[in-house]
Amino acid sequence: xxxxxxxxxxxxxxxxxxxxxxxxxxxxxxxxxxxxxxxxxxxxxxxxxxxxxxxxxxxxxxxxxxxxxxxxxxxxxxxxxxxxxxxxxxxxxxxxxxxxxxxxxxxxxxxxxxxxxxxxxxxxxxxxxxxxxxxxxxxxxxxxxxxxxxxxxxxxxxxxxxxxxxxxxxxxxxxxxxxxxxxxxxxxxxxxxxxxxxxxxxxx
Amino acid sequence: xxxxxxxxxxxxxxxxxxxxxxxxxxxxxxxxxxxxxxxxxxxxxxxxxxxxxxxxxxxxxxxxxxxxxxxxxxxxxxxxxxxxxxxxxxxxxxxxxxxxxxxxxxxxxxxxxxxxxxxxxxxxxxxxxxxxxxxxxxxxxxxxxxxxxxxxxxxxxxxxxxxxxxxxxxxxxxxxxxxxxxxxxxxxxxxxxxxxxxxxxxxx
DNA sequence: CTTTAAATCTTGACAGTGTCAACATAGCCT
DNA sequence: AGGCTATGTTGACACTGTCAAGATTTAAAG
Numbered sequence: 001x002x003x004x005x006x007x008x009x010x011x012x013x014x015x016x017x018x019x020x021x022x023x024x025x026x027x028x029x030x031x032x033x034x035x036x037x038x039x040x041x042x043x044x045x046x047x048x049x050x051x052x053x054x055x056x057x058x059x060x061x062x063x064x065x066x067x068x069x070x071x072x073x074x075x076x077x078x079x080x081x082x083x084x085x086x087x088x089x090x091x092x093x094x095x096x097x098x099x100x101x102x103x104x105x106x107x108x109x110x111x112x113x114x115x116x117x118x119x120x121x122x123x124x125x126x127x128x129x130x131x132x133x134x135x136x137x138x139x140x141x142x143x144x145x146x147x148x149x150x151x152x153x154x155x156x157x158x159x160x161x162x163x164x165x166x167x168x169x170x171x172x173x174x175x176x177x178x179x180x181x182x183x184x185x186x187x188x189x190x191x192x193x194x195x196x197x198x199x200x201x202x203x204x
Numbered sequence: 205x206x207x208x209x210x211x212x213x214x215x216x217x218x219x220x221x222x223x224x225x226x227x228x229x230x231x232x233x234x235x236x237x238x239x240x241x242x243x244x245x246x247x248x249x250x251x252x253x254x255x256x257x258x259x260x261x262x263x264x265x266x267x268x269x270x271x272x273x274x275x276x277x278x279x280x281x282x283x284x285x286x287x288x289x290x291x292x293x294x295x296x297x298x299x300x301x302x303x304x305x306x307x308x309x310x311x312x313x314x315x316x317x318x319x320x321x322x323x324x325x326x327x328x329x330x331x332x333x334x335x336x337x338x339x340x341x342x343x344x345x346x347x348x349x350x351x352x353x354x355x356x357x358x359x360x361x362x363x364x365x366x367x368x369x370x371x372x373x374x375x376x377x378x379x380x381x382x383x384x385x386x387x388x389x390x391x392x393x394x395x396x397x398x399x400x401x402x403x404x405x406x407x408x
Numbered sequence: 409c410t411t412t413a414a415a416t417c418t419t420g421a422c423a424g425t426g427t428c429a430a431c432a433t434a435g436c437c438t
Numbered sequence: 439a440g441g442c443t444a445t446g447t448t449g450a451c452a453c454t455g456t457c458a459a460g461a462t463t464t465a466a467a468g
């Protein structure tokens with residue numbers, strides 16, 4: 001009764017679970033997360049989490065949502081650095097995106113992976129945070145098109161899908177360890193940036 | 205004893221398992237595959253598969269390997285169509301790649317997903333088939349560079365990682381249903397192809 | 409205050425899963 | 439014919455997510 005962890009009511013179980021789960025995922029990957037072990041770690045019975053999350057997907061969605069909030073903030077910060085030239089910001093964005101994925105591979109996997117997005121397992125709550133994040137990618141692309149950095153021809157949405165797809169693809173090849181490793185990151189990003197910017201150069 | 209499925213020795217259990225598993229994956233996804241159900245479907249006890257595959261990963265690796273063989277063949281066929289102009293073949297390759305992923309999302313997920321490639325779960329057998337497939341991507345890229353279709357600047361490997369990354373990324377956004385769906389495929393591929401080819405155009 | 413309702417947590421249980429050890433059967437080779 | 443090896447079976451273990459029923463604490467209402 002005196003020890004906080006042995007009270008019948010934990011007090012702040014929801015955030016305790018989120019915290020512990022986030023740590024676990026970051027260190028050992030999404031697949032290693034077991035609700036039962038998690039509950040035990042937090043010092044609570046195995047079905048207590050169900051009073052705070054509908055199911056395992058609910059927990060995962062909440063963690064992913066937090067990731068999207070953080071990334072959205074980071075992206076906006078880079079994009080709004082008015083002191084830097086658009087091209088410099090573009091390059092920085094690319095490096096930052098891939099760097100973020102490489103630094104938090106497990107979280108990235110959760111945020112953009114099949115677990116949550118396949119079969120409609122994503123919570124409405126998660127969608128509410130993620131979609132504006134996707135939308136922002138399109139806004140940036142439109143801006144870079146208007147700045148003459150990217151080709152003006154394609155629709156912003158279409159082009160955003162391709163440029164974002166490129167970053168996403170590079171990130172996944174890295175994370176999954178497919179024919180690319182961390183020592184290639186900088187060169188890959190530079191190559192990608194150069195490729196995109198060259199594409200618009202001959203249309204001026 | 206008269207019925208083939210009730211014999212003590214199945215006769216060709218290995219390929220029966222592969223066949224049933226491939227079908228199951230194609231229709232319901234990798235996650236839905238259970239060794240026990242699979243064994244039951246084939247009409248065999250739950251631990252019989254272990255005499256043909258080291259573990260579940262062994263089975264999955266074998267299926268993925270077959271996928272790589274098929275894809276490698278398809279890719280080579282497209283690439284070696286000497287009658288078509290390099291640019292046409294390039295475009296066709298892009299469409300075919302994304303199309304293949306969209307047509308066999310579950311198999312693509314298995315072939316290039318984290319299940320097999322993370323944590324060294326890929327069999328040596330699988331690696332032996334997959335790596336030449338990756339390598340071929342680099343060879344094609346080198347050829348397209350020499351043809352003036354892609355920028356000559358970057359190293360083939362680096363550029364291949366980026367172009368392949370783009371296709372891989374687009375495929376995954378599609379498969380995972382992230383801000384892109386099948387109706388966008390053609391336009392996305394065209395945009396990507398145009399983007400890459402424009403990049404080299406102003407260096408002639 | 410006291411009573412009632414809601415939020416929270418616990419134990420018991422169920423249907424799954426992959427995997428292994430020990431045992432049974434069939435086919436092949438000497 | 440005998441024995442080795444490949445193949446298949448049952449029993450068991452340690453997990454997993456999830457739910458129902460009951461216990462306990464807190465908050466709200468009378």
